Amino acid sequence: MRRVKVLIWNENEHERIHPEVTATYPLGIHGTLANGLAAKDLHISVATMNMPWQGLPFGALNDVDVLVWWGHILHDRVEQRIVEAIITRVNAGMGFVALHSAHHSLPFRRLMGTNCNLAWRKTEGGERVRLWCVSPSHQIARGVPMHFAIPADEMYGEPFNVPKPNDVVFINWYQGGEVFRGGCTWTRGRGRIFHFSPGHETYPVFHQAEVLKVIGNGVRWAAEPHKDGHGMQNLHRPVPLEN
Ligand code: ZN
Numbered sequence: 001m002r003r004v005k006v007l008i009w010n011e012n013e014h015e016r017i018h019p020e021v022t023a024t025y026p027l028g029i030h031g032t033l034a035n036g037l038a039a040k041d042l043h044i045s046v047a048t049m050n051m052p053w054q055g056l057p058f059g060a061l062n063d064v065d066v067l068v069w070w071g072h073i074l075h076d077r078v079e080q081r082i083v084e085a086i087i088t089r090v091n092a093g094m095g096f097v098a099l100h101s102a103h104h105s106l107p108f109r110r111l112m113g114t115n116c117n118l119a120w121r122k123t124e125g126g127e128r129v130r131l132w133c134v135s136p137s138h139q140i141a142r143g144v145p146m147h148f149a150i151p152a153d154e155m156y157g158e159p160f161n162v163p164k165p166n167d168v169v170f171i172n173w174y175q176g177g178e179v180f181r182g183g184c185t186w187t188r189g190r191g192r193i194f195h196f197s198p199g200h201e202t203y204p205v206f207h208q209a210e211v212l213k214v215i216g217n218g219v220r221w222a223a224e225p226h227k228d229g230h231g232m233q234n235l236h237r238p239v240p241l242e243n
Helices: 019-024 028-037 080-091 100-104 106-112 209-228 232-236
Strands: 004-010 042-048 066-070 095-099 119-121 127-133 147-153 155-157 167-174 179-188 191-196
Touching (some): 004 028, 004 209, 028 042, 028 066, 042 209, 066 100, 066 209, 080 106, 080 191, 095 100, 095 106, 095 209, 100 106, 100 191, 106 179, 106 191, 155 167, 155 179, 179 209, 191 209
Parallel strands (some): 004 066
Antiparallel strands (some): 119 155, 127 147, 127 167, 167 179, 179 191
16 A cells, blocks of 8 residues: 655744643654544654744655644744645645645745735633534545534634635634534645644644644545655656657
8 A cells, every 4th residue: 555655844833932831742743643533544754943944944845745833933944945846746746735824934925926814813721613514525534524623723813814615625603603614625726635634732632633633634644645656756857848
């Protein structure tokens, strides 16, 4: 069986400086995700911003099938060479799964071509959110209930200033009444992109089974361009005109 190579990249800053986040994610969000997504068909590795080369030395993405990205307070410190490498690799077929505040990450904004702003409201202690599956035939919805609740998360609401998604798989509804396209897909070049909004660092969202199920599905969906016989080298090589 071919295993999908997944790299989970995490800013890993809140976990190091905010005790309540350390308590929720003692392994870091990346470590919790790596454990929660562990499966025979996935080869998972992790990288964090506080590692040398921000965890992504030159060439680090070359054999990655899907890059999972969590970032929040250090978006602007991500090196430009990393952003460029991600854009190049996504266009060549690498999947990109953007989690929670990665809507404002440099690579996601570049891939979308918009500022990706959204409506925000302070929610002390978090707010109950219900995710409704609105594309039940989508691969990302496989095995996921038609709706499920996250007991506490941050409110992200519409309008979400992104290009029209290929598919809206989940719509979030918040206690306060707002709605949000919380699970959306796009393609860029050969690459598939999935943004899934739940997962504020102070709440144990990434410990929740339904959330991990969706992210696992998203990773497998985003990896698919690689499963149809195109090797990565071929994706980079221009096809001669005479062919
Ligand atoms: Zn947040």
